[in-house]
Amino acid sequence: MNSDLLKVARWEFIQNLKSKTFLILTVVIPIIIVVIGFVPNFLAFRGDQAPVTLYVKDNAGIYEELKRKVEALDQSEVKLKLATESEDSLRAQAKEKEIDGYFLLEESLTDYQRDPVRLYSNLDKKEQLSRAGKVLSQVLTKLVGAKSLSESGYDPGKIFSLTKPIGFTPVKLEEESRSIGQFILPFGIAIMIVLASMFQGSMVMIGIGKEKTNRIVEIVLSSIDAFDMIAGKLLGYAGLGLAQVTIWGTAGIIVLTQIVNVPLGGVSPFQGLYFFCYFVLGYLMIASLYALLGASAKDIQSSSQTRGIFVLIPLIPIYFSAAIVNNPDALWVKLVSFFPPFTPTMMLLRSAFSQVSPWEILLSIFLLAGFTYLMVRAATKVFRVGMLMYGKNMSIKEIIRWARGGLL
Amino acid sequence: MGLLGPNGAGKTTTIRMIMDIIEPDGGSISFGNNGLGPTSKKKIGYLPEERGLYEDATAGDVLKYLGTLKGLGKRTARDKAQKWLQKMNLPGEEETKISELSKGMAQKVQFIAAILHEPELAILDEPFAGLDPVNQDLFRELIRDLRESGTTILLSSHRMNMVEELCERVFMIHRGKEILYGKLSKLKENFGKEVVELTYIGNPETIPNTFGTNITDLEIGKGRAKFYIEKGYSPDRFIRELPEEIKVEEISVRKPPLHDIFVAKAQGGPHE
Numbered sequence A: 001m002n003s004d005l006l007k008v009a010r011w012e013f014i015q016n017l018k019s020k021t022f023l024i025l026t027v028v029i030p031i032i033i034v035v036i037g038f039v040p041n042f043l044a045f046r047g048d049q050a051p052v053t054l055y056v057k058d059n060a061g062i063y064e065e066l067k068r069k070v071e072a073l074d075q076s077e078v079k080l081k082l083a084t085e086s087e088d089s090l091r092a093q094a095k096e097k098e099i100d101g102y103f104l105l106e107e108s109l110t111d112y113q114r115d116p117v118r119l120y121s122n123l124d125k126k127e128q129l130s131r132a133g134k135v136l137s138q139v140l141t142k143l144v145g146a147k148s149l150s151e152s153g154y155d156p157g158k159i160f161s162l163t164k165p166i167g168f169t170p171v172k173l174e175e176e177s178r179s180i181g182q183f184i185l186p187f188g189i190a191i192m193i194v195l196a197s198m199f200q201g202s203m204v205m206i207g208i209g210k211e212k213t214n215r216i217v218e219i220v221l222s223s224i225d226a227f228d229m230i231a232g233k234l235l236g237y238a239g240l241g242l243a244q245v246t247i248w249g250t251a252g253i254i255v256l257t258q259i260v261n262v263p264l265g266g267v268s269p270f271q272g273l274y275f276f277c278y279f280v281l282g283y284l285m286i287a288s289l290y291a292l293l294g295a296s297a298k299d300i301q302s303s304s305q306t307r308g309i310f311v312l313i314p315l316i317p318i319y320f321s322a323a324i325v326n327n328p329d330a331l332w333v334k335l336v337s338f339f340p341p342f343t344p345t346m347m348l349l350r351s352a353f354s355q356v357s358p359w360e361i362l363l364s365i366f367l368l369a370g371f372t373y374l375m376v377r378a379a380t381k382v383f384r385v386g387m388l389m390y391g392k393n394m395s396i397k398e399i400i401r402w403a404r405g406g407l408l
Numbered sequence B: 001m002g003l004l005g006p007n008g009a010g011k012t013t014t015i016r017m018i019m020d021i022i023e024p025d026g027g028s029i030s031f032g033n034n035g036l037g038p039t040s041k042k043k044i045g046y047l048p049e050e051r052g053l054y055e056d057a058t059a060g061d062v063l064k065y066l067g068t069l070k071g072l073g074k075r076t077a078r079d080k081a082q083k084w085l086q087k088m089n090l091p092g093e094e095e096t097k098i099s100e101l102s103k104g105m106a107q108k109v110q111f112i113a114a115i116l117h118e119p120e121l122a123i124l125d126e127p128f129a130g131l132d133p134v135n136q137d138l139f140r141e142l143i144r145d146l147r148e149s150g151t152t153i154l155l156s157s158h159r160m161n162m163v164e165e166l167c168e169r170v171f172m173i174h175r176g177k178e179i180l181y182g183k184l185s186k187l188k189e190n191f192g193k194e195v196v197e198l199t200y201i202g203n204p205e206t207i208p209n210t211f212g213t214n215i216t217d218l219e220i221g222k223g224r225a226k227f228y229i230e231k232g233y234s235p236d237r238f239i240r241e242l243p244e245e246i247k248v249e250e251i252s253v254r255k256p257p258l259h260d261i262f263v264a265k266a267q268g269g270p271h272e
Helices: A002-016 A020-049 A064-074 A087-095 A109-113 A126-151 A156-162 A180-214 A216-221 A226-259 A269-296 A300-319 A321-326 A331-336 A344-352 A360-387 A397-408 B011-018 B037-043 B059-069 B074-087 B102-117 B135-146 B160-164 B184-190 B237-243 B259-266
Strands: A050-056 A078-082 A101-105 B002-004 B044-047 B121-125 B150-156 B169-174 B177-183 B193-201 B215-221 B226-231 B248-256
Touching: A002 A020, A002 A226, A002 B037, A002 B059, A020 A180, A020 A226, A020 A360, A020 B037, A020 B184, A050 A064, A050 A087, A064 A078, A064 A101, A064 A126, A078 A126, A087 A101, A087 B248, A109 A126, A126 A156, A156 B102, A180 A216, A180 A226, A180 A300, A180 A344, A180 A360, A216 A226, A216 B102, A226 A269, A226 A360, A226 B002, A269 A344, A269 A360, A269 A397, A300 A321, A321 B135, A331 A344, A397 B184, B002 B011, B002 B160, B002 B259, B011 B121, B011 B150, B037 B044, B037 B169, B044 B184, B059 B074, B074 B102, B102 B135, B121 B184, B121 B193, B135 B150, B150 B160, B160 B259, B169 B184, B177 B184, B177 B259, B184 B259
Parallel strands: A050 A078, A050 A101, B002 B169, B044 B121, B121 B150
Antiparallel strands: B169 B177, B193 B226, B193 B248, B215 B226
16 A cells, blocks of 8 residues: 555544544543433333332231242342231332232132232332232242142142143244354444444544645645545544444443343454454545545535535434344345445444345445545545635535546 | 745746646646656655644654655654754754644744755745744745755745845746746846936935936935936936036945846836
8 A cells, every 4th residue: 555645544543543532532422422321221220120029918828938939039029028917008008109019818829810819009110010920920829739739639749840831932043153243243333333434524524624724735735645645544534433443342342241241252254354344444435425525615614514414324224224124135225235325334234134145245345445435536636626715615516526527 | 946926926826736736727847857746746845835734743743744754764754853943943842732832933843844855846935924033034044055955946935135145046927927037147137227326415306307218217315316227328417417406425336126126027017
């Protein structure tokens, strides 16, 4: 690769790596996003985790046995306490939410095989009460069943071991060999392309706009080729994007494997390579679009106003992710994933939820690389023309005219 | 060589075309025996009229980076930068951010960036703009040193005295077209007129306004007078025709200053 291009890339990478903006975008903003996005859910989740304490008005004389069996289970849904007060008093306390709830066990337990035990509570935790009910139902069924079997002269232990339930677990053949990592990684990279190109893309735009206004560009262009300057800049920012994604990715993997305990599994070298290609090329493509925008605007403010349209490009496949997830092999999904602006996100989403054949991956990477190269060429031309236009924004028509000129 | 022309004549545009910053609509530019290209760019140094450097970077980093873009090795660029900062009275400023330097200091850094790689050709667009007299003198001496060391210098400036002091040749354009080119001494020679300045004692109102066709642009002030005479003519006629009460104290005849040639050519004035 051209050494001038690499010199520019290195300069942009190091200078921006040292800047406060990079630190804020890389560390602070994701922390804020995580805090805003996950903490309320986490707290709500944690709130539900405390077991409900239910009082038992026991007329059947099985409280102690019931309690022991409930405690012996590995569950955190329910705790039991023996009620000594009257039913009216329990009802009043439950109504006022002084206690979580209560239930009555009458002497004839077998009646409950026809008519369920009523669990009285005024709590809003319907889900948790239902889970608590299931735990109690499981224990009580076994208890009553064992009692009835004994009374009828059978050995409950033997009967239970002979009538163990048989379960069914659905296993999708295609996914047998797919680890969670092979799902999370492409999906995560797709999201990171969007985030990184949004953050760094605007930095590219601001960087180019700034050079245009403070005229450093004249010194740089008097030393090297315009293409090397723009491409070097984009490559430098792609390096920053990679650094950013490495930081985010490492943090993500640590959270998933160490805190949430999700086994990620391995990723093959081919998968690793194409994830990397999609990220770098996708990032460069979006950044080149931003560069084109920065080069055509008279100043940073006016380029920022129109950047909303460009932000949308990598986001579009994310909007359709539900449709892609449901049918990753649909013809329209396949066709659209070869359209270069959508390729990185679409292909990564597809490979997260389906098997994508290697020829599709290679062809899409080839098309994406070609498109990205042309975009950089177009941005270079627009930049060179834009340099002459002091204090004037280029119209869309002009941008297209000059960009086309750069491609011919 | 001085590149001259009135505002809007196309000096900066010409320079930008030479530096391959903008493309010419027609014609060609060559450097030595070759066309302009990546190799020739490395042999040229450029100080643009509109100054600007990376504000958040340190002076040392900026010089090292711009030096490497011109083909210097990292270490060489750093060593040369240090040497030049010393020479420019900026020792120990390598680690200072450009944004923390004064305007004059930043201008010095930009000057160093233009010549750090010892170019064969240095293009300096208004190098004295915004400098105090002390730094103007410093820059003038540096440019002179560069010239002595064999660097060709293309100097675009409106400070005619500096151009006159530093340039052997002058190229003047107006509305994008060449209107004057040649050795400065030759141009002065060919200007066809000489400047006469004299000091006198007496009432200026007694001096007549015209003295025949060979004497033009007469300016009479209190105790001083200035006019142009056709080359080869003597100012004697003027002195003879002065009233008796006017006593001439001192008289000088010299070649016209570049300023006058510039004004005459730019305005299409009386001396064309």
